[in-house]
Amino acid sequence: MSNSQTVGASSKILWRIAAITTMGSLGFGYDTGVISGALPFMSLDASQGGLGLTPVSEGLVASSLIFGGAVGALFAGQLSDRYGRLGVLKALALLFALGALGTALAPDIWSMVVTRFILGIAVGGASSTVPVLIAELAAPKHRGRLVCQSELMIVSGQCLAYVASAGLAHLFDSPTIWRYMLAIALIPAALLYVGMHFVPTSPRWLVSKGRVAEAKTVLAGIRDTQHEADRELKEIISQCKVEARQASVLATLNEPWLLKLLAIGIGLGFVIQFTGVNAFMYYTPMILKETGMGINAALIATIGNGVVSVIATLIGMWVINRMGRRSMLLLGLTVVVLAQIFLGVVLNFMPHSLMQSYLALSGVLVFLFFMQMCIGPVYWLLMSELFPTHARGLMNGISVSVFWIFNAIVAFVFPVLLSVLGGMTFFLFAVVNIGSIVFCTLWLPETKGLTLEEIEQQMKQRFNGRKWRAVDAQAY
Numbered sequence: 001m002s003n004s005q006t007v008g009a010s011s012k013i014l015w016r017i018a019a020i021t022t023m024g025s026l027g028f029g030y031d032t033g034v035i036s037g038a039l040p041f042m043s044l045d046a047s048q049g050g051l052g053l054t055p056v057s058e059g060l061v062a063s064s065l066i067f068g069g070a071v072g073a074l075f076a077g078q079l080s081d082r083y084g085r086l087g088v089l090k091a092l093a094l095l096f097a098l099g100a101l102g103t104a105l106a107p108d109i110w111s112m113v114v115t116r117f118i119l120g121i122a123v124g125g126a127s128s129t130v131p132v133l134i135a136e137l138a139a140p141k142h143r144g145r146l147v148c149q150s151e152l153m154i155v156s157g158q159c160l161a162y163v164a165s166a167g168l169a170h171l172f173d174s175p176t177i178w179r180y181m182l183a184i185a186l187i188p189a190a191l192l193y194v195g196m197h198f199v200p201t202s203p204r205w206l207v208s209k210g211r212v213a214e215a216k217t218v219l220a221g222i223r224d225t226q227h228e229a230d231r232e233l234k235e236i237i238s239q240c241k242v243e244a245r246q247a248s249v250l251a252t253l254n255e256p257w258l259l260k261l262l263a264i265g266i267g268l269g270f271v272i273q274f275t276g277v278n279a280f281m282y283y284t285p286m287i288l289k290e291t292g293m294g295i296n297a298a299l300i301a302t303i304g305n306g307v308v309s310v311i312a313t314l315i316g317m318w319v320i321n322r323m324g325r326r327s328m329l330l331l332g333l334t335v336v337v338l339a340q341i342f343l344g345v346v347l348n349f350m351p352h353s354l355m356q357s358y359l360a361l362s363g364v365l366v367f368l369f370f371m372q373m374c375i376g377p378v379y380w381l382l383m384s385e386l387f388p389t390h391a392r393g394l395m396n397g398i399s400v401s402v403f404w405i406f407n408a409i410v411a412f413v414f415p416v417l418l419s420v421l422g423g424m425t426f427f428l429f430a431v432v433n434i435g436s437i438v439f440c441t442l443w444l445p446e447t448k449g450l451t452l453e454e455i456e457q458q459m460k461q462r463f464n465g466r467k468w469r470a471v472d473a474q475a476y
């Protein structure tokens with residue numbers, strides 16, 4: 001077999017692995033998006049096929065998944081370090097199925113809250129585990145696009161949820177249609193569980209457990225040449241020997257460079273959530289209603305959110321290996337600030353009219369385009385790259401768990417701010433995001449083109465014992 005044929009074969013194997021693994025991300029996206037279509041039906045009285053939700057219980061049902069996500073992200077990270085990424089993903093697939101079935105059959109509000117929380121554990125666990133597994137299997141030249149496939153499947157799942165909810169509601173005039181909307185989540189759960197039997201174990205995790213021969217076999221099957229596989233295996237073994245001489249994972253988090261990396265991971269979670277992205281995804285109809293747009297038109301616009309997000313993520317996957325992670329994130333944040341200022345001007349200083357509605361919608365779509373092209377993919381990629389192998393699961397889990405808490409804060413605060421401040425809310429978000437630009441400029445390192453072991457060595461060298469400076473980031 002020629003070298004070009006080998007390259008093509010290994011690339012196809014990696015893309016197939018990513019496609020299977022990201023079924024967890026598809027379930028993540030569908031389960032977070034479907035609630036917007038199901039809630040109106042669930043709010044009907046029990047005699048009409050609903051659960052009789054009040055505004056308070058609506059918030060409880062919607063947020064229970066988010067809090068479950070925080071728990072799932074935290075514990076899945078630690079468990080994946082101990083038992084392996086594959087085993088954890090299989091368990092999460094079963095939780096996905098249990099949660100989907102439980103929500104579809106829930107007889108009352110509290111059953112719904114409990115099963116949504118269980119579903120949230122699966123969603124949060126997948127959000128922290130899937131990118132890590134893909135990053136540990138992928139070669140540096142493929143890692144950017146392959147990890148971004150996780151983000152693509154998340155937004156595709158959300159888009160699918162919006163389309164499925166609207167389609168089912170239109171085709172079937174039944175107040176219990178929400179149960180079928182929720183039950184569809186069983187499909188990605190089943191695909192994830194079956195698919196995990198065809199995905200190799202992380203070679204880095206195998207080496208950390210002393211199973212070097214198995215790691216060598218795995219690398220030989222997913223790298224372009226045997227020389228590349230052997231070189232990477234040596235790097236992994238060398239790094240694991242260094243880590244084996246260190247104290248326990250919790251003890252090593254007292255090291256300054258690891259604490260600084262963890263602070264960056266948590267800070268990035270703040271950056272992505274306080275762009276207000278989930279406020280836009282959850283509350284676009286509410287935003288457009290402020291302009292006088294009808295509810296049906298606003299719901300159709302929500303489908304537009306999903307479509308734009310998918311297109312933007314596809315473009316981001318193409319761009320990410322051509323631009324640095326850092327420059328992409330800063331570009332996205334800059335446009336996000338401009339879009340939020342534009343929205344604030346439109347909602348505060350224009351009279352209610354069709355023109356105001358269209359301009360507000362265009363501002364939302366521009367925001368989402370750059371958010372999903374430049375910020376969302378880079379966040380998940382950095383979460384899979386920044387942390388060292390021996391603590392990757394724990395540090396990723398902590399960071400993503402806090403990310404889910406930030407998600408909950410924004411989801412709760414945004415509608416309150418919108419009701420009190422109206423369009424001024426977007427000026428407030430713009431100010432917060434200017435702060436995010438400053439944070440990323442001063443603290444965010446560049447990881448493009450480096451192996452995970454090279455990233456770990458450079459992070460340790462640059463963060464250990466001296467203050468991180470903007471010039472350090474530019475030196476990459």
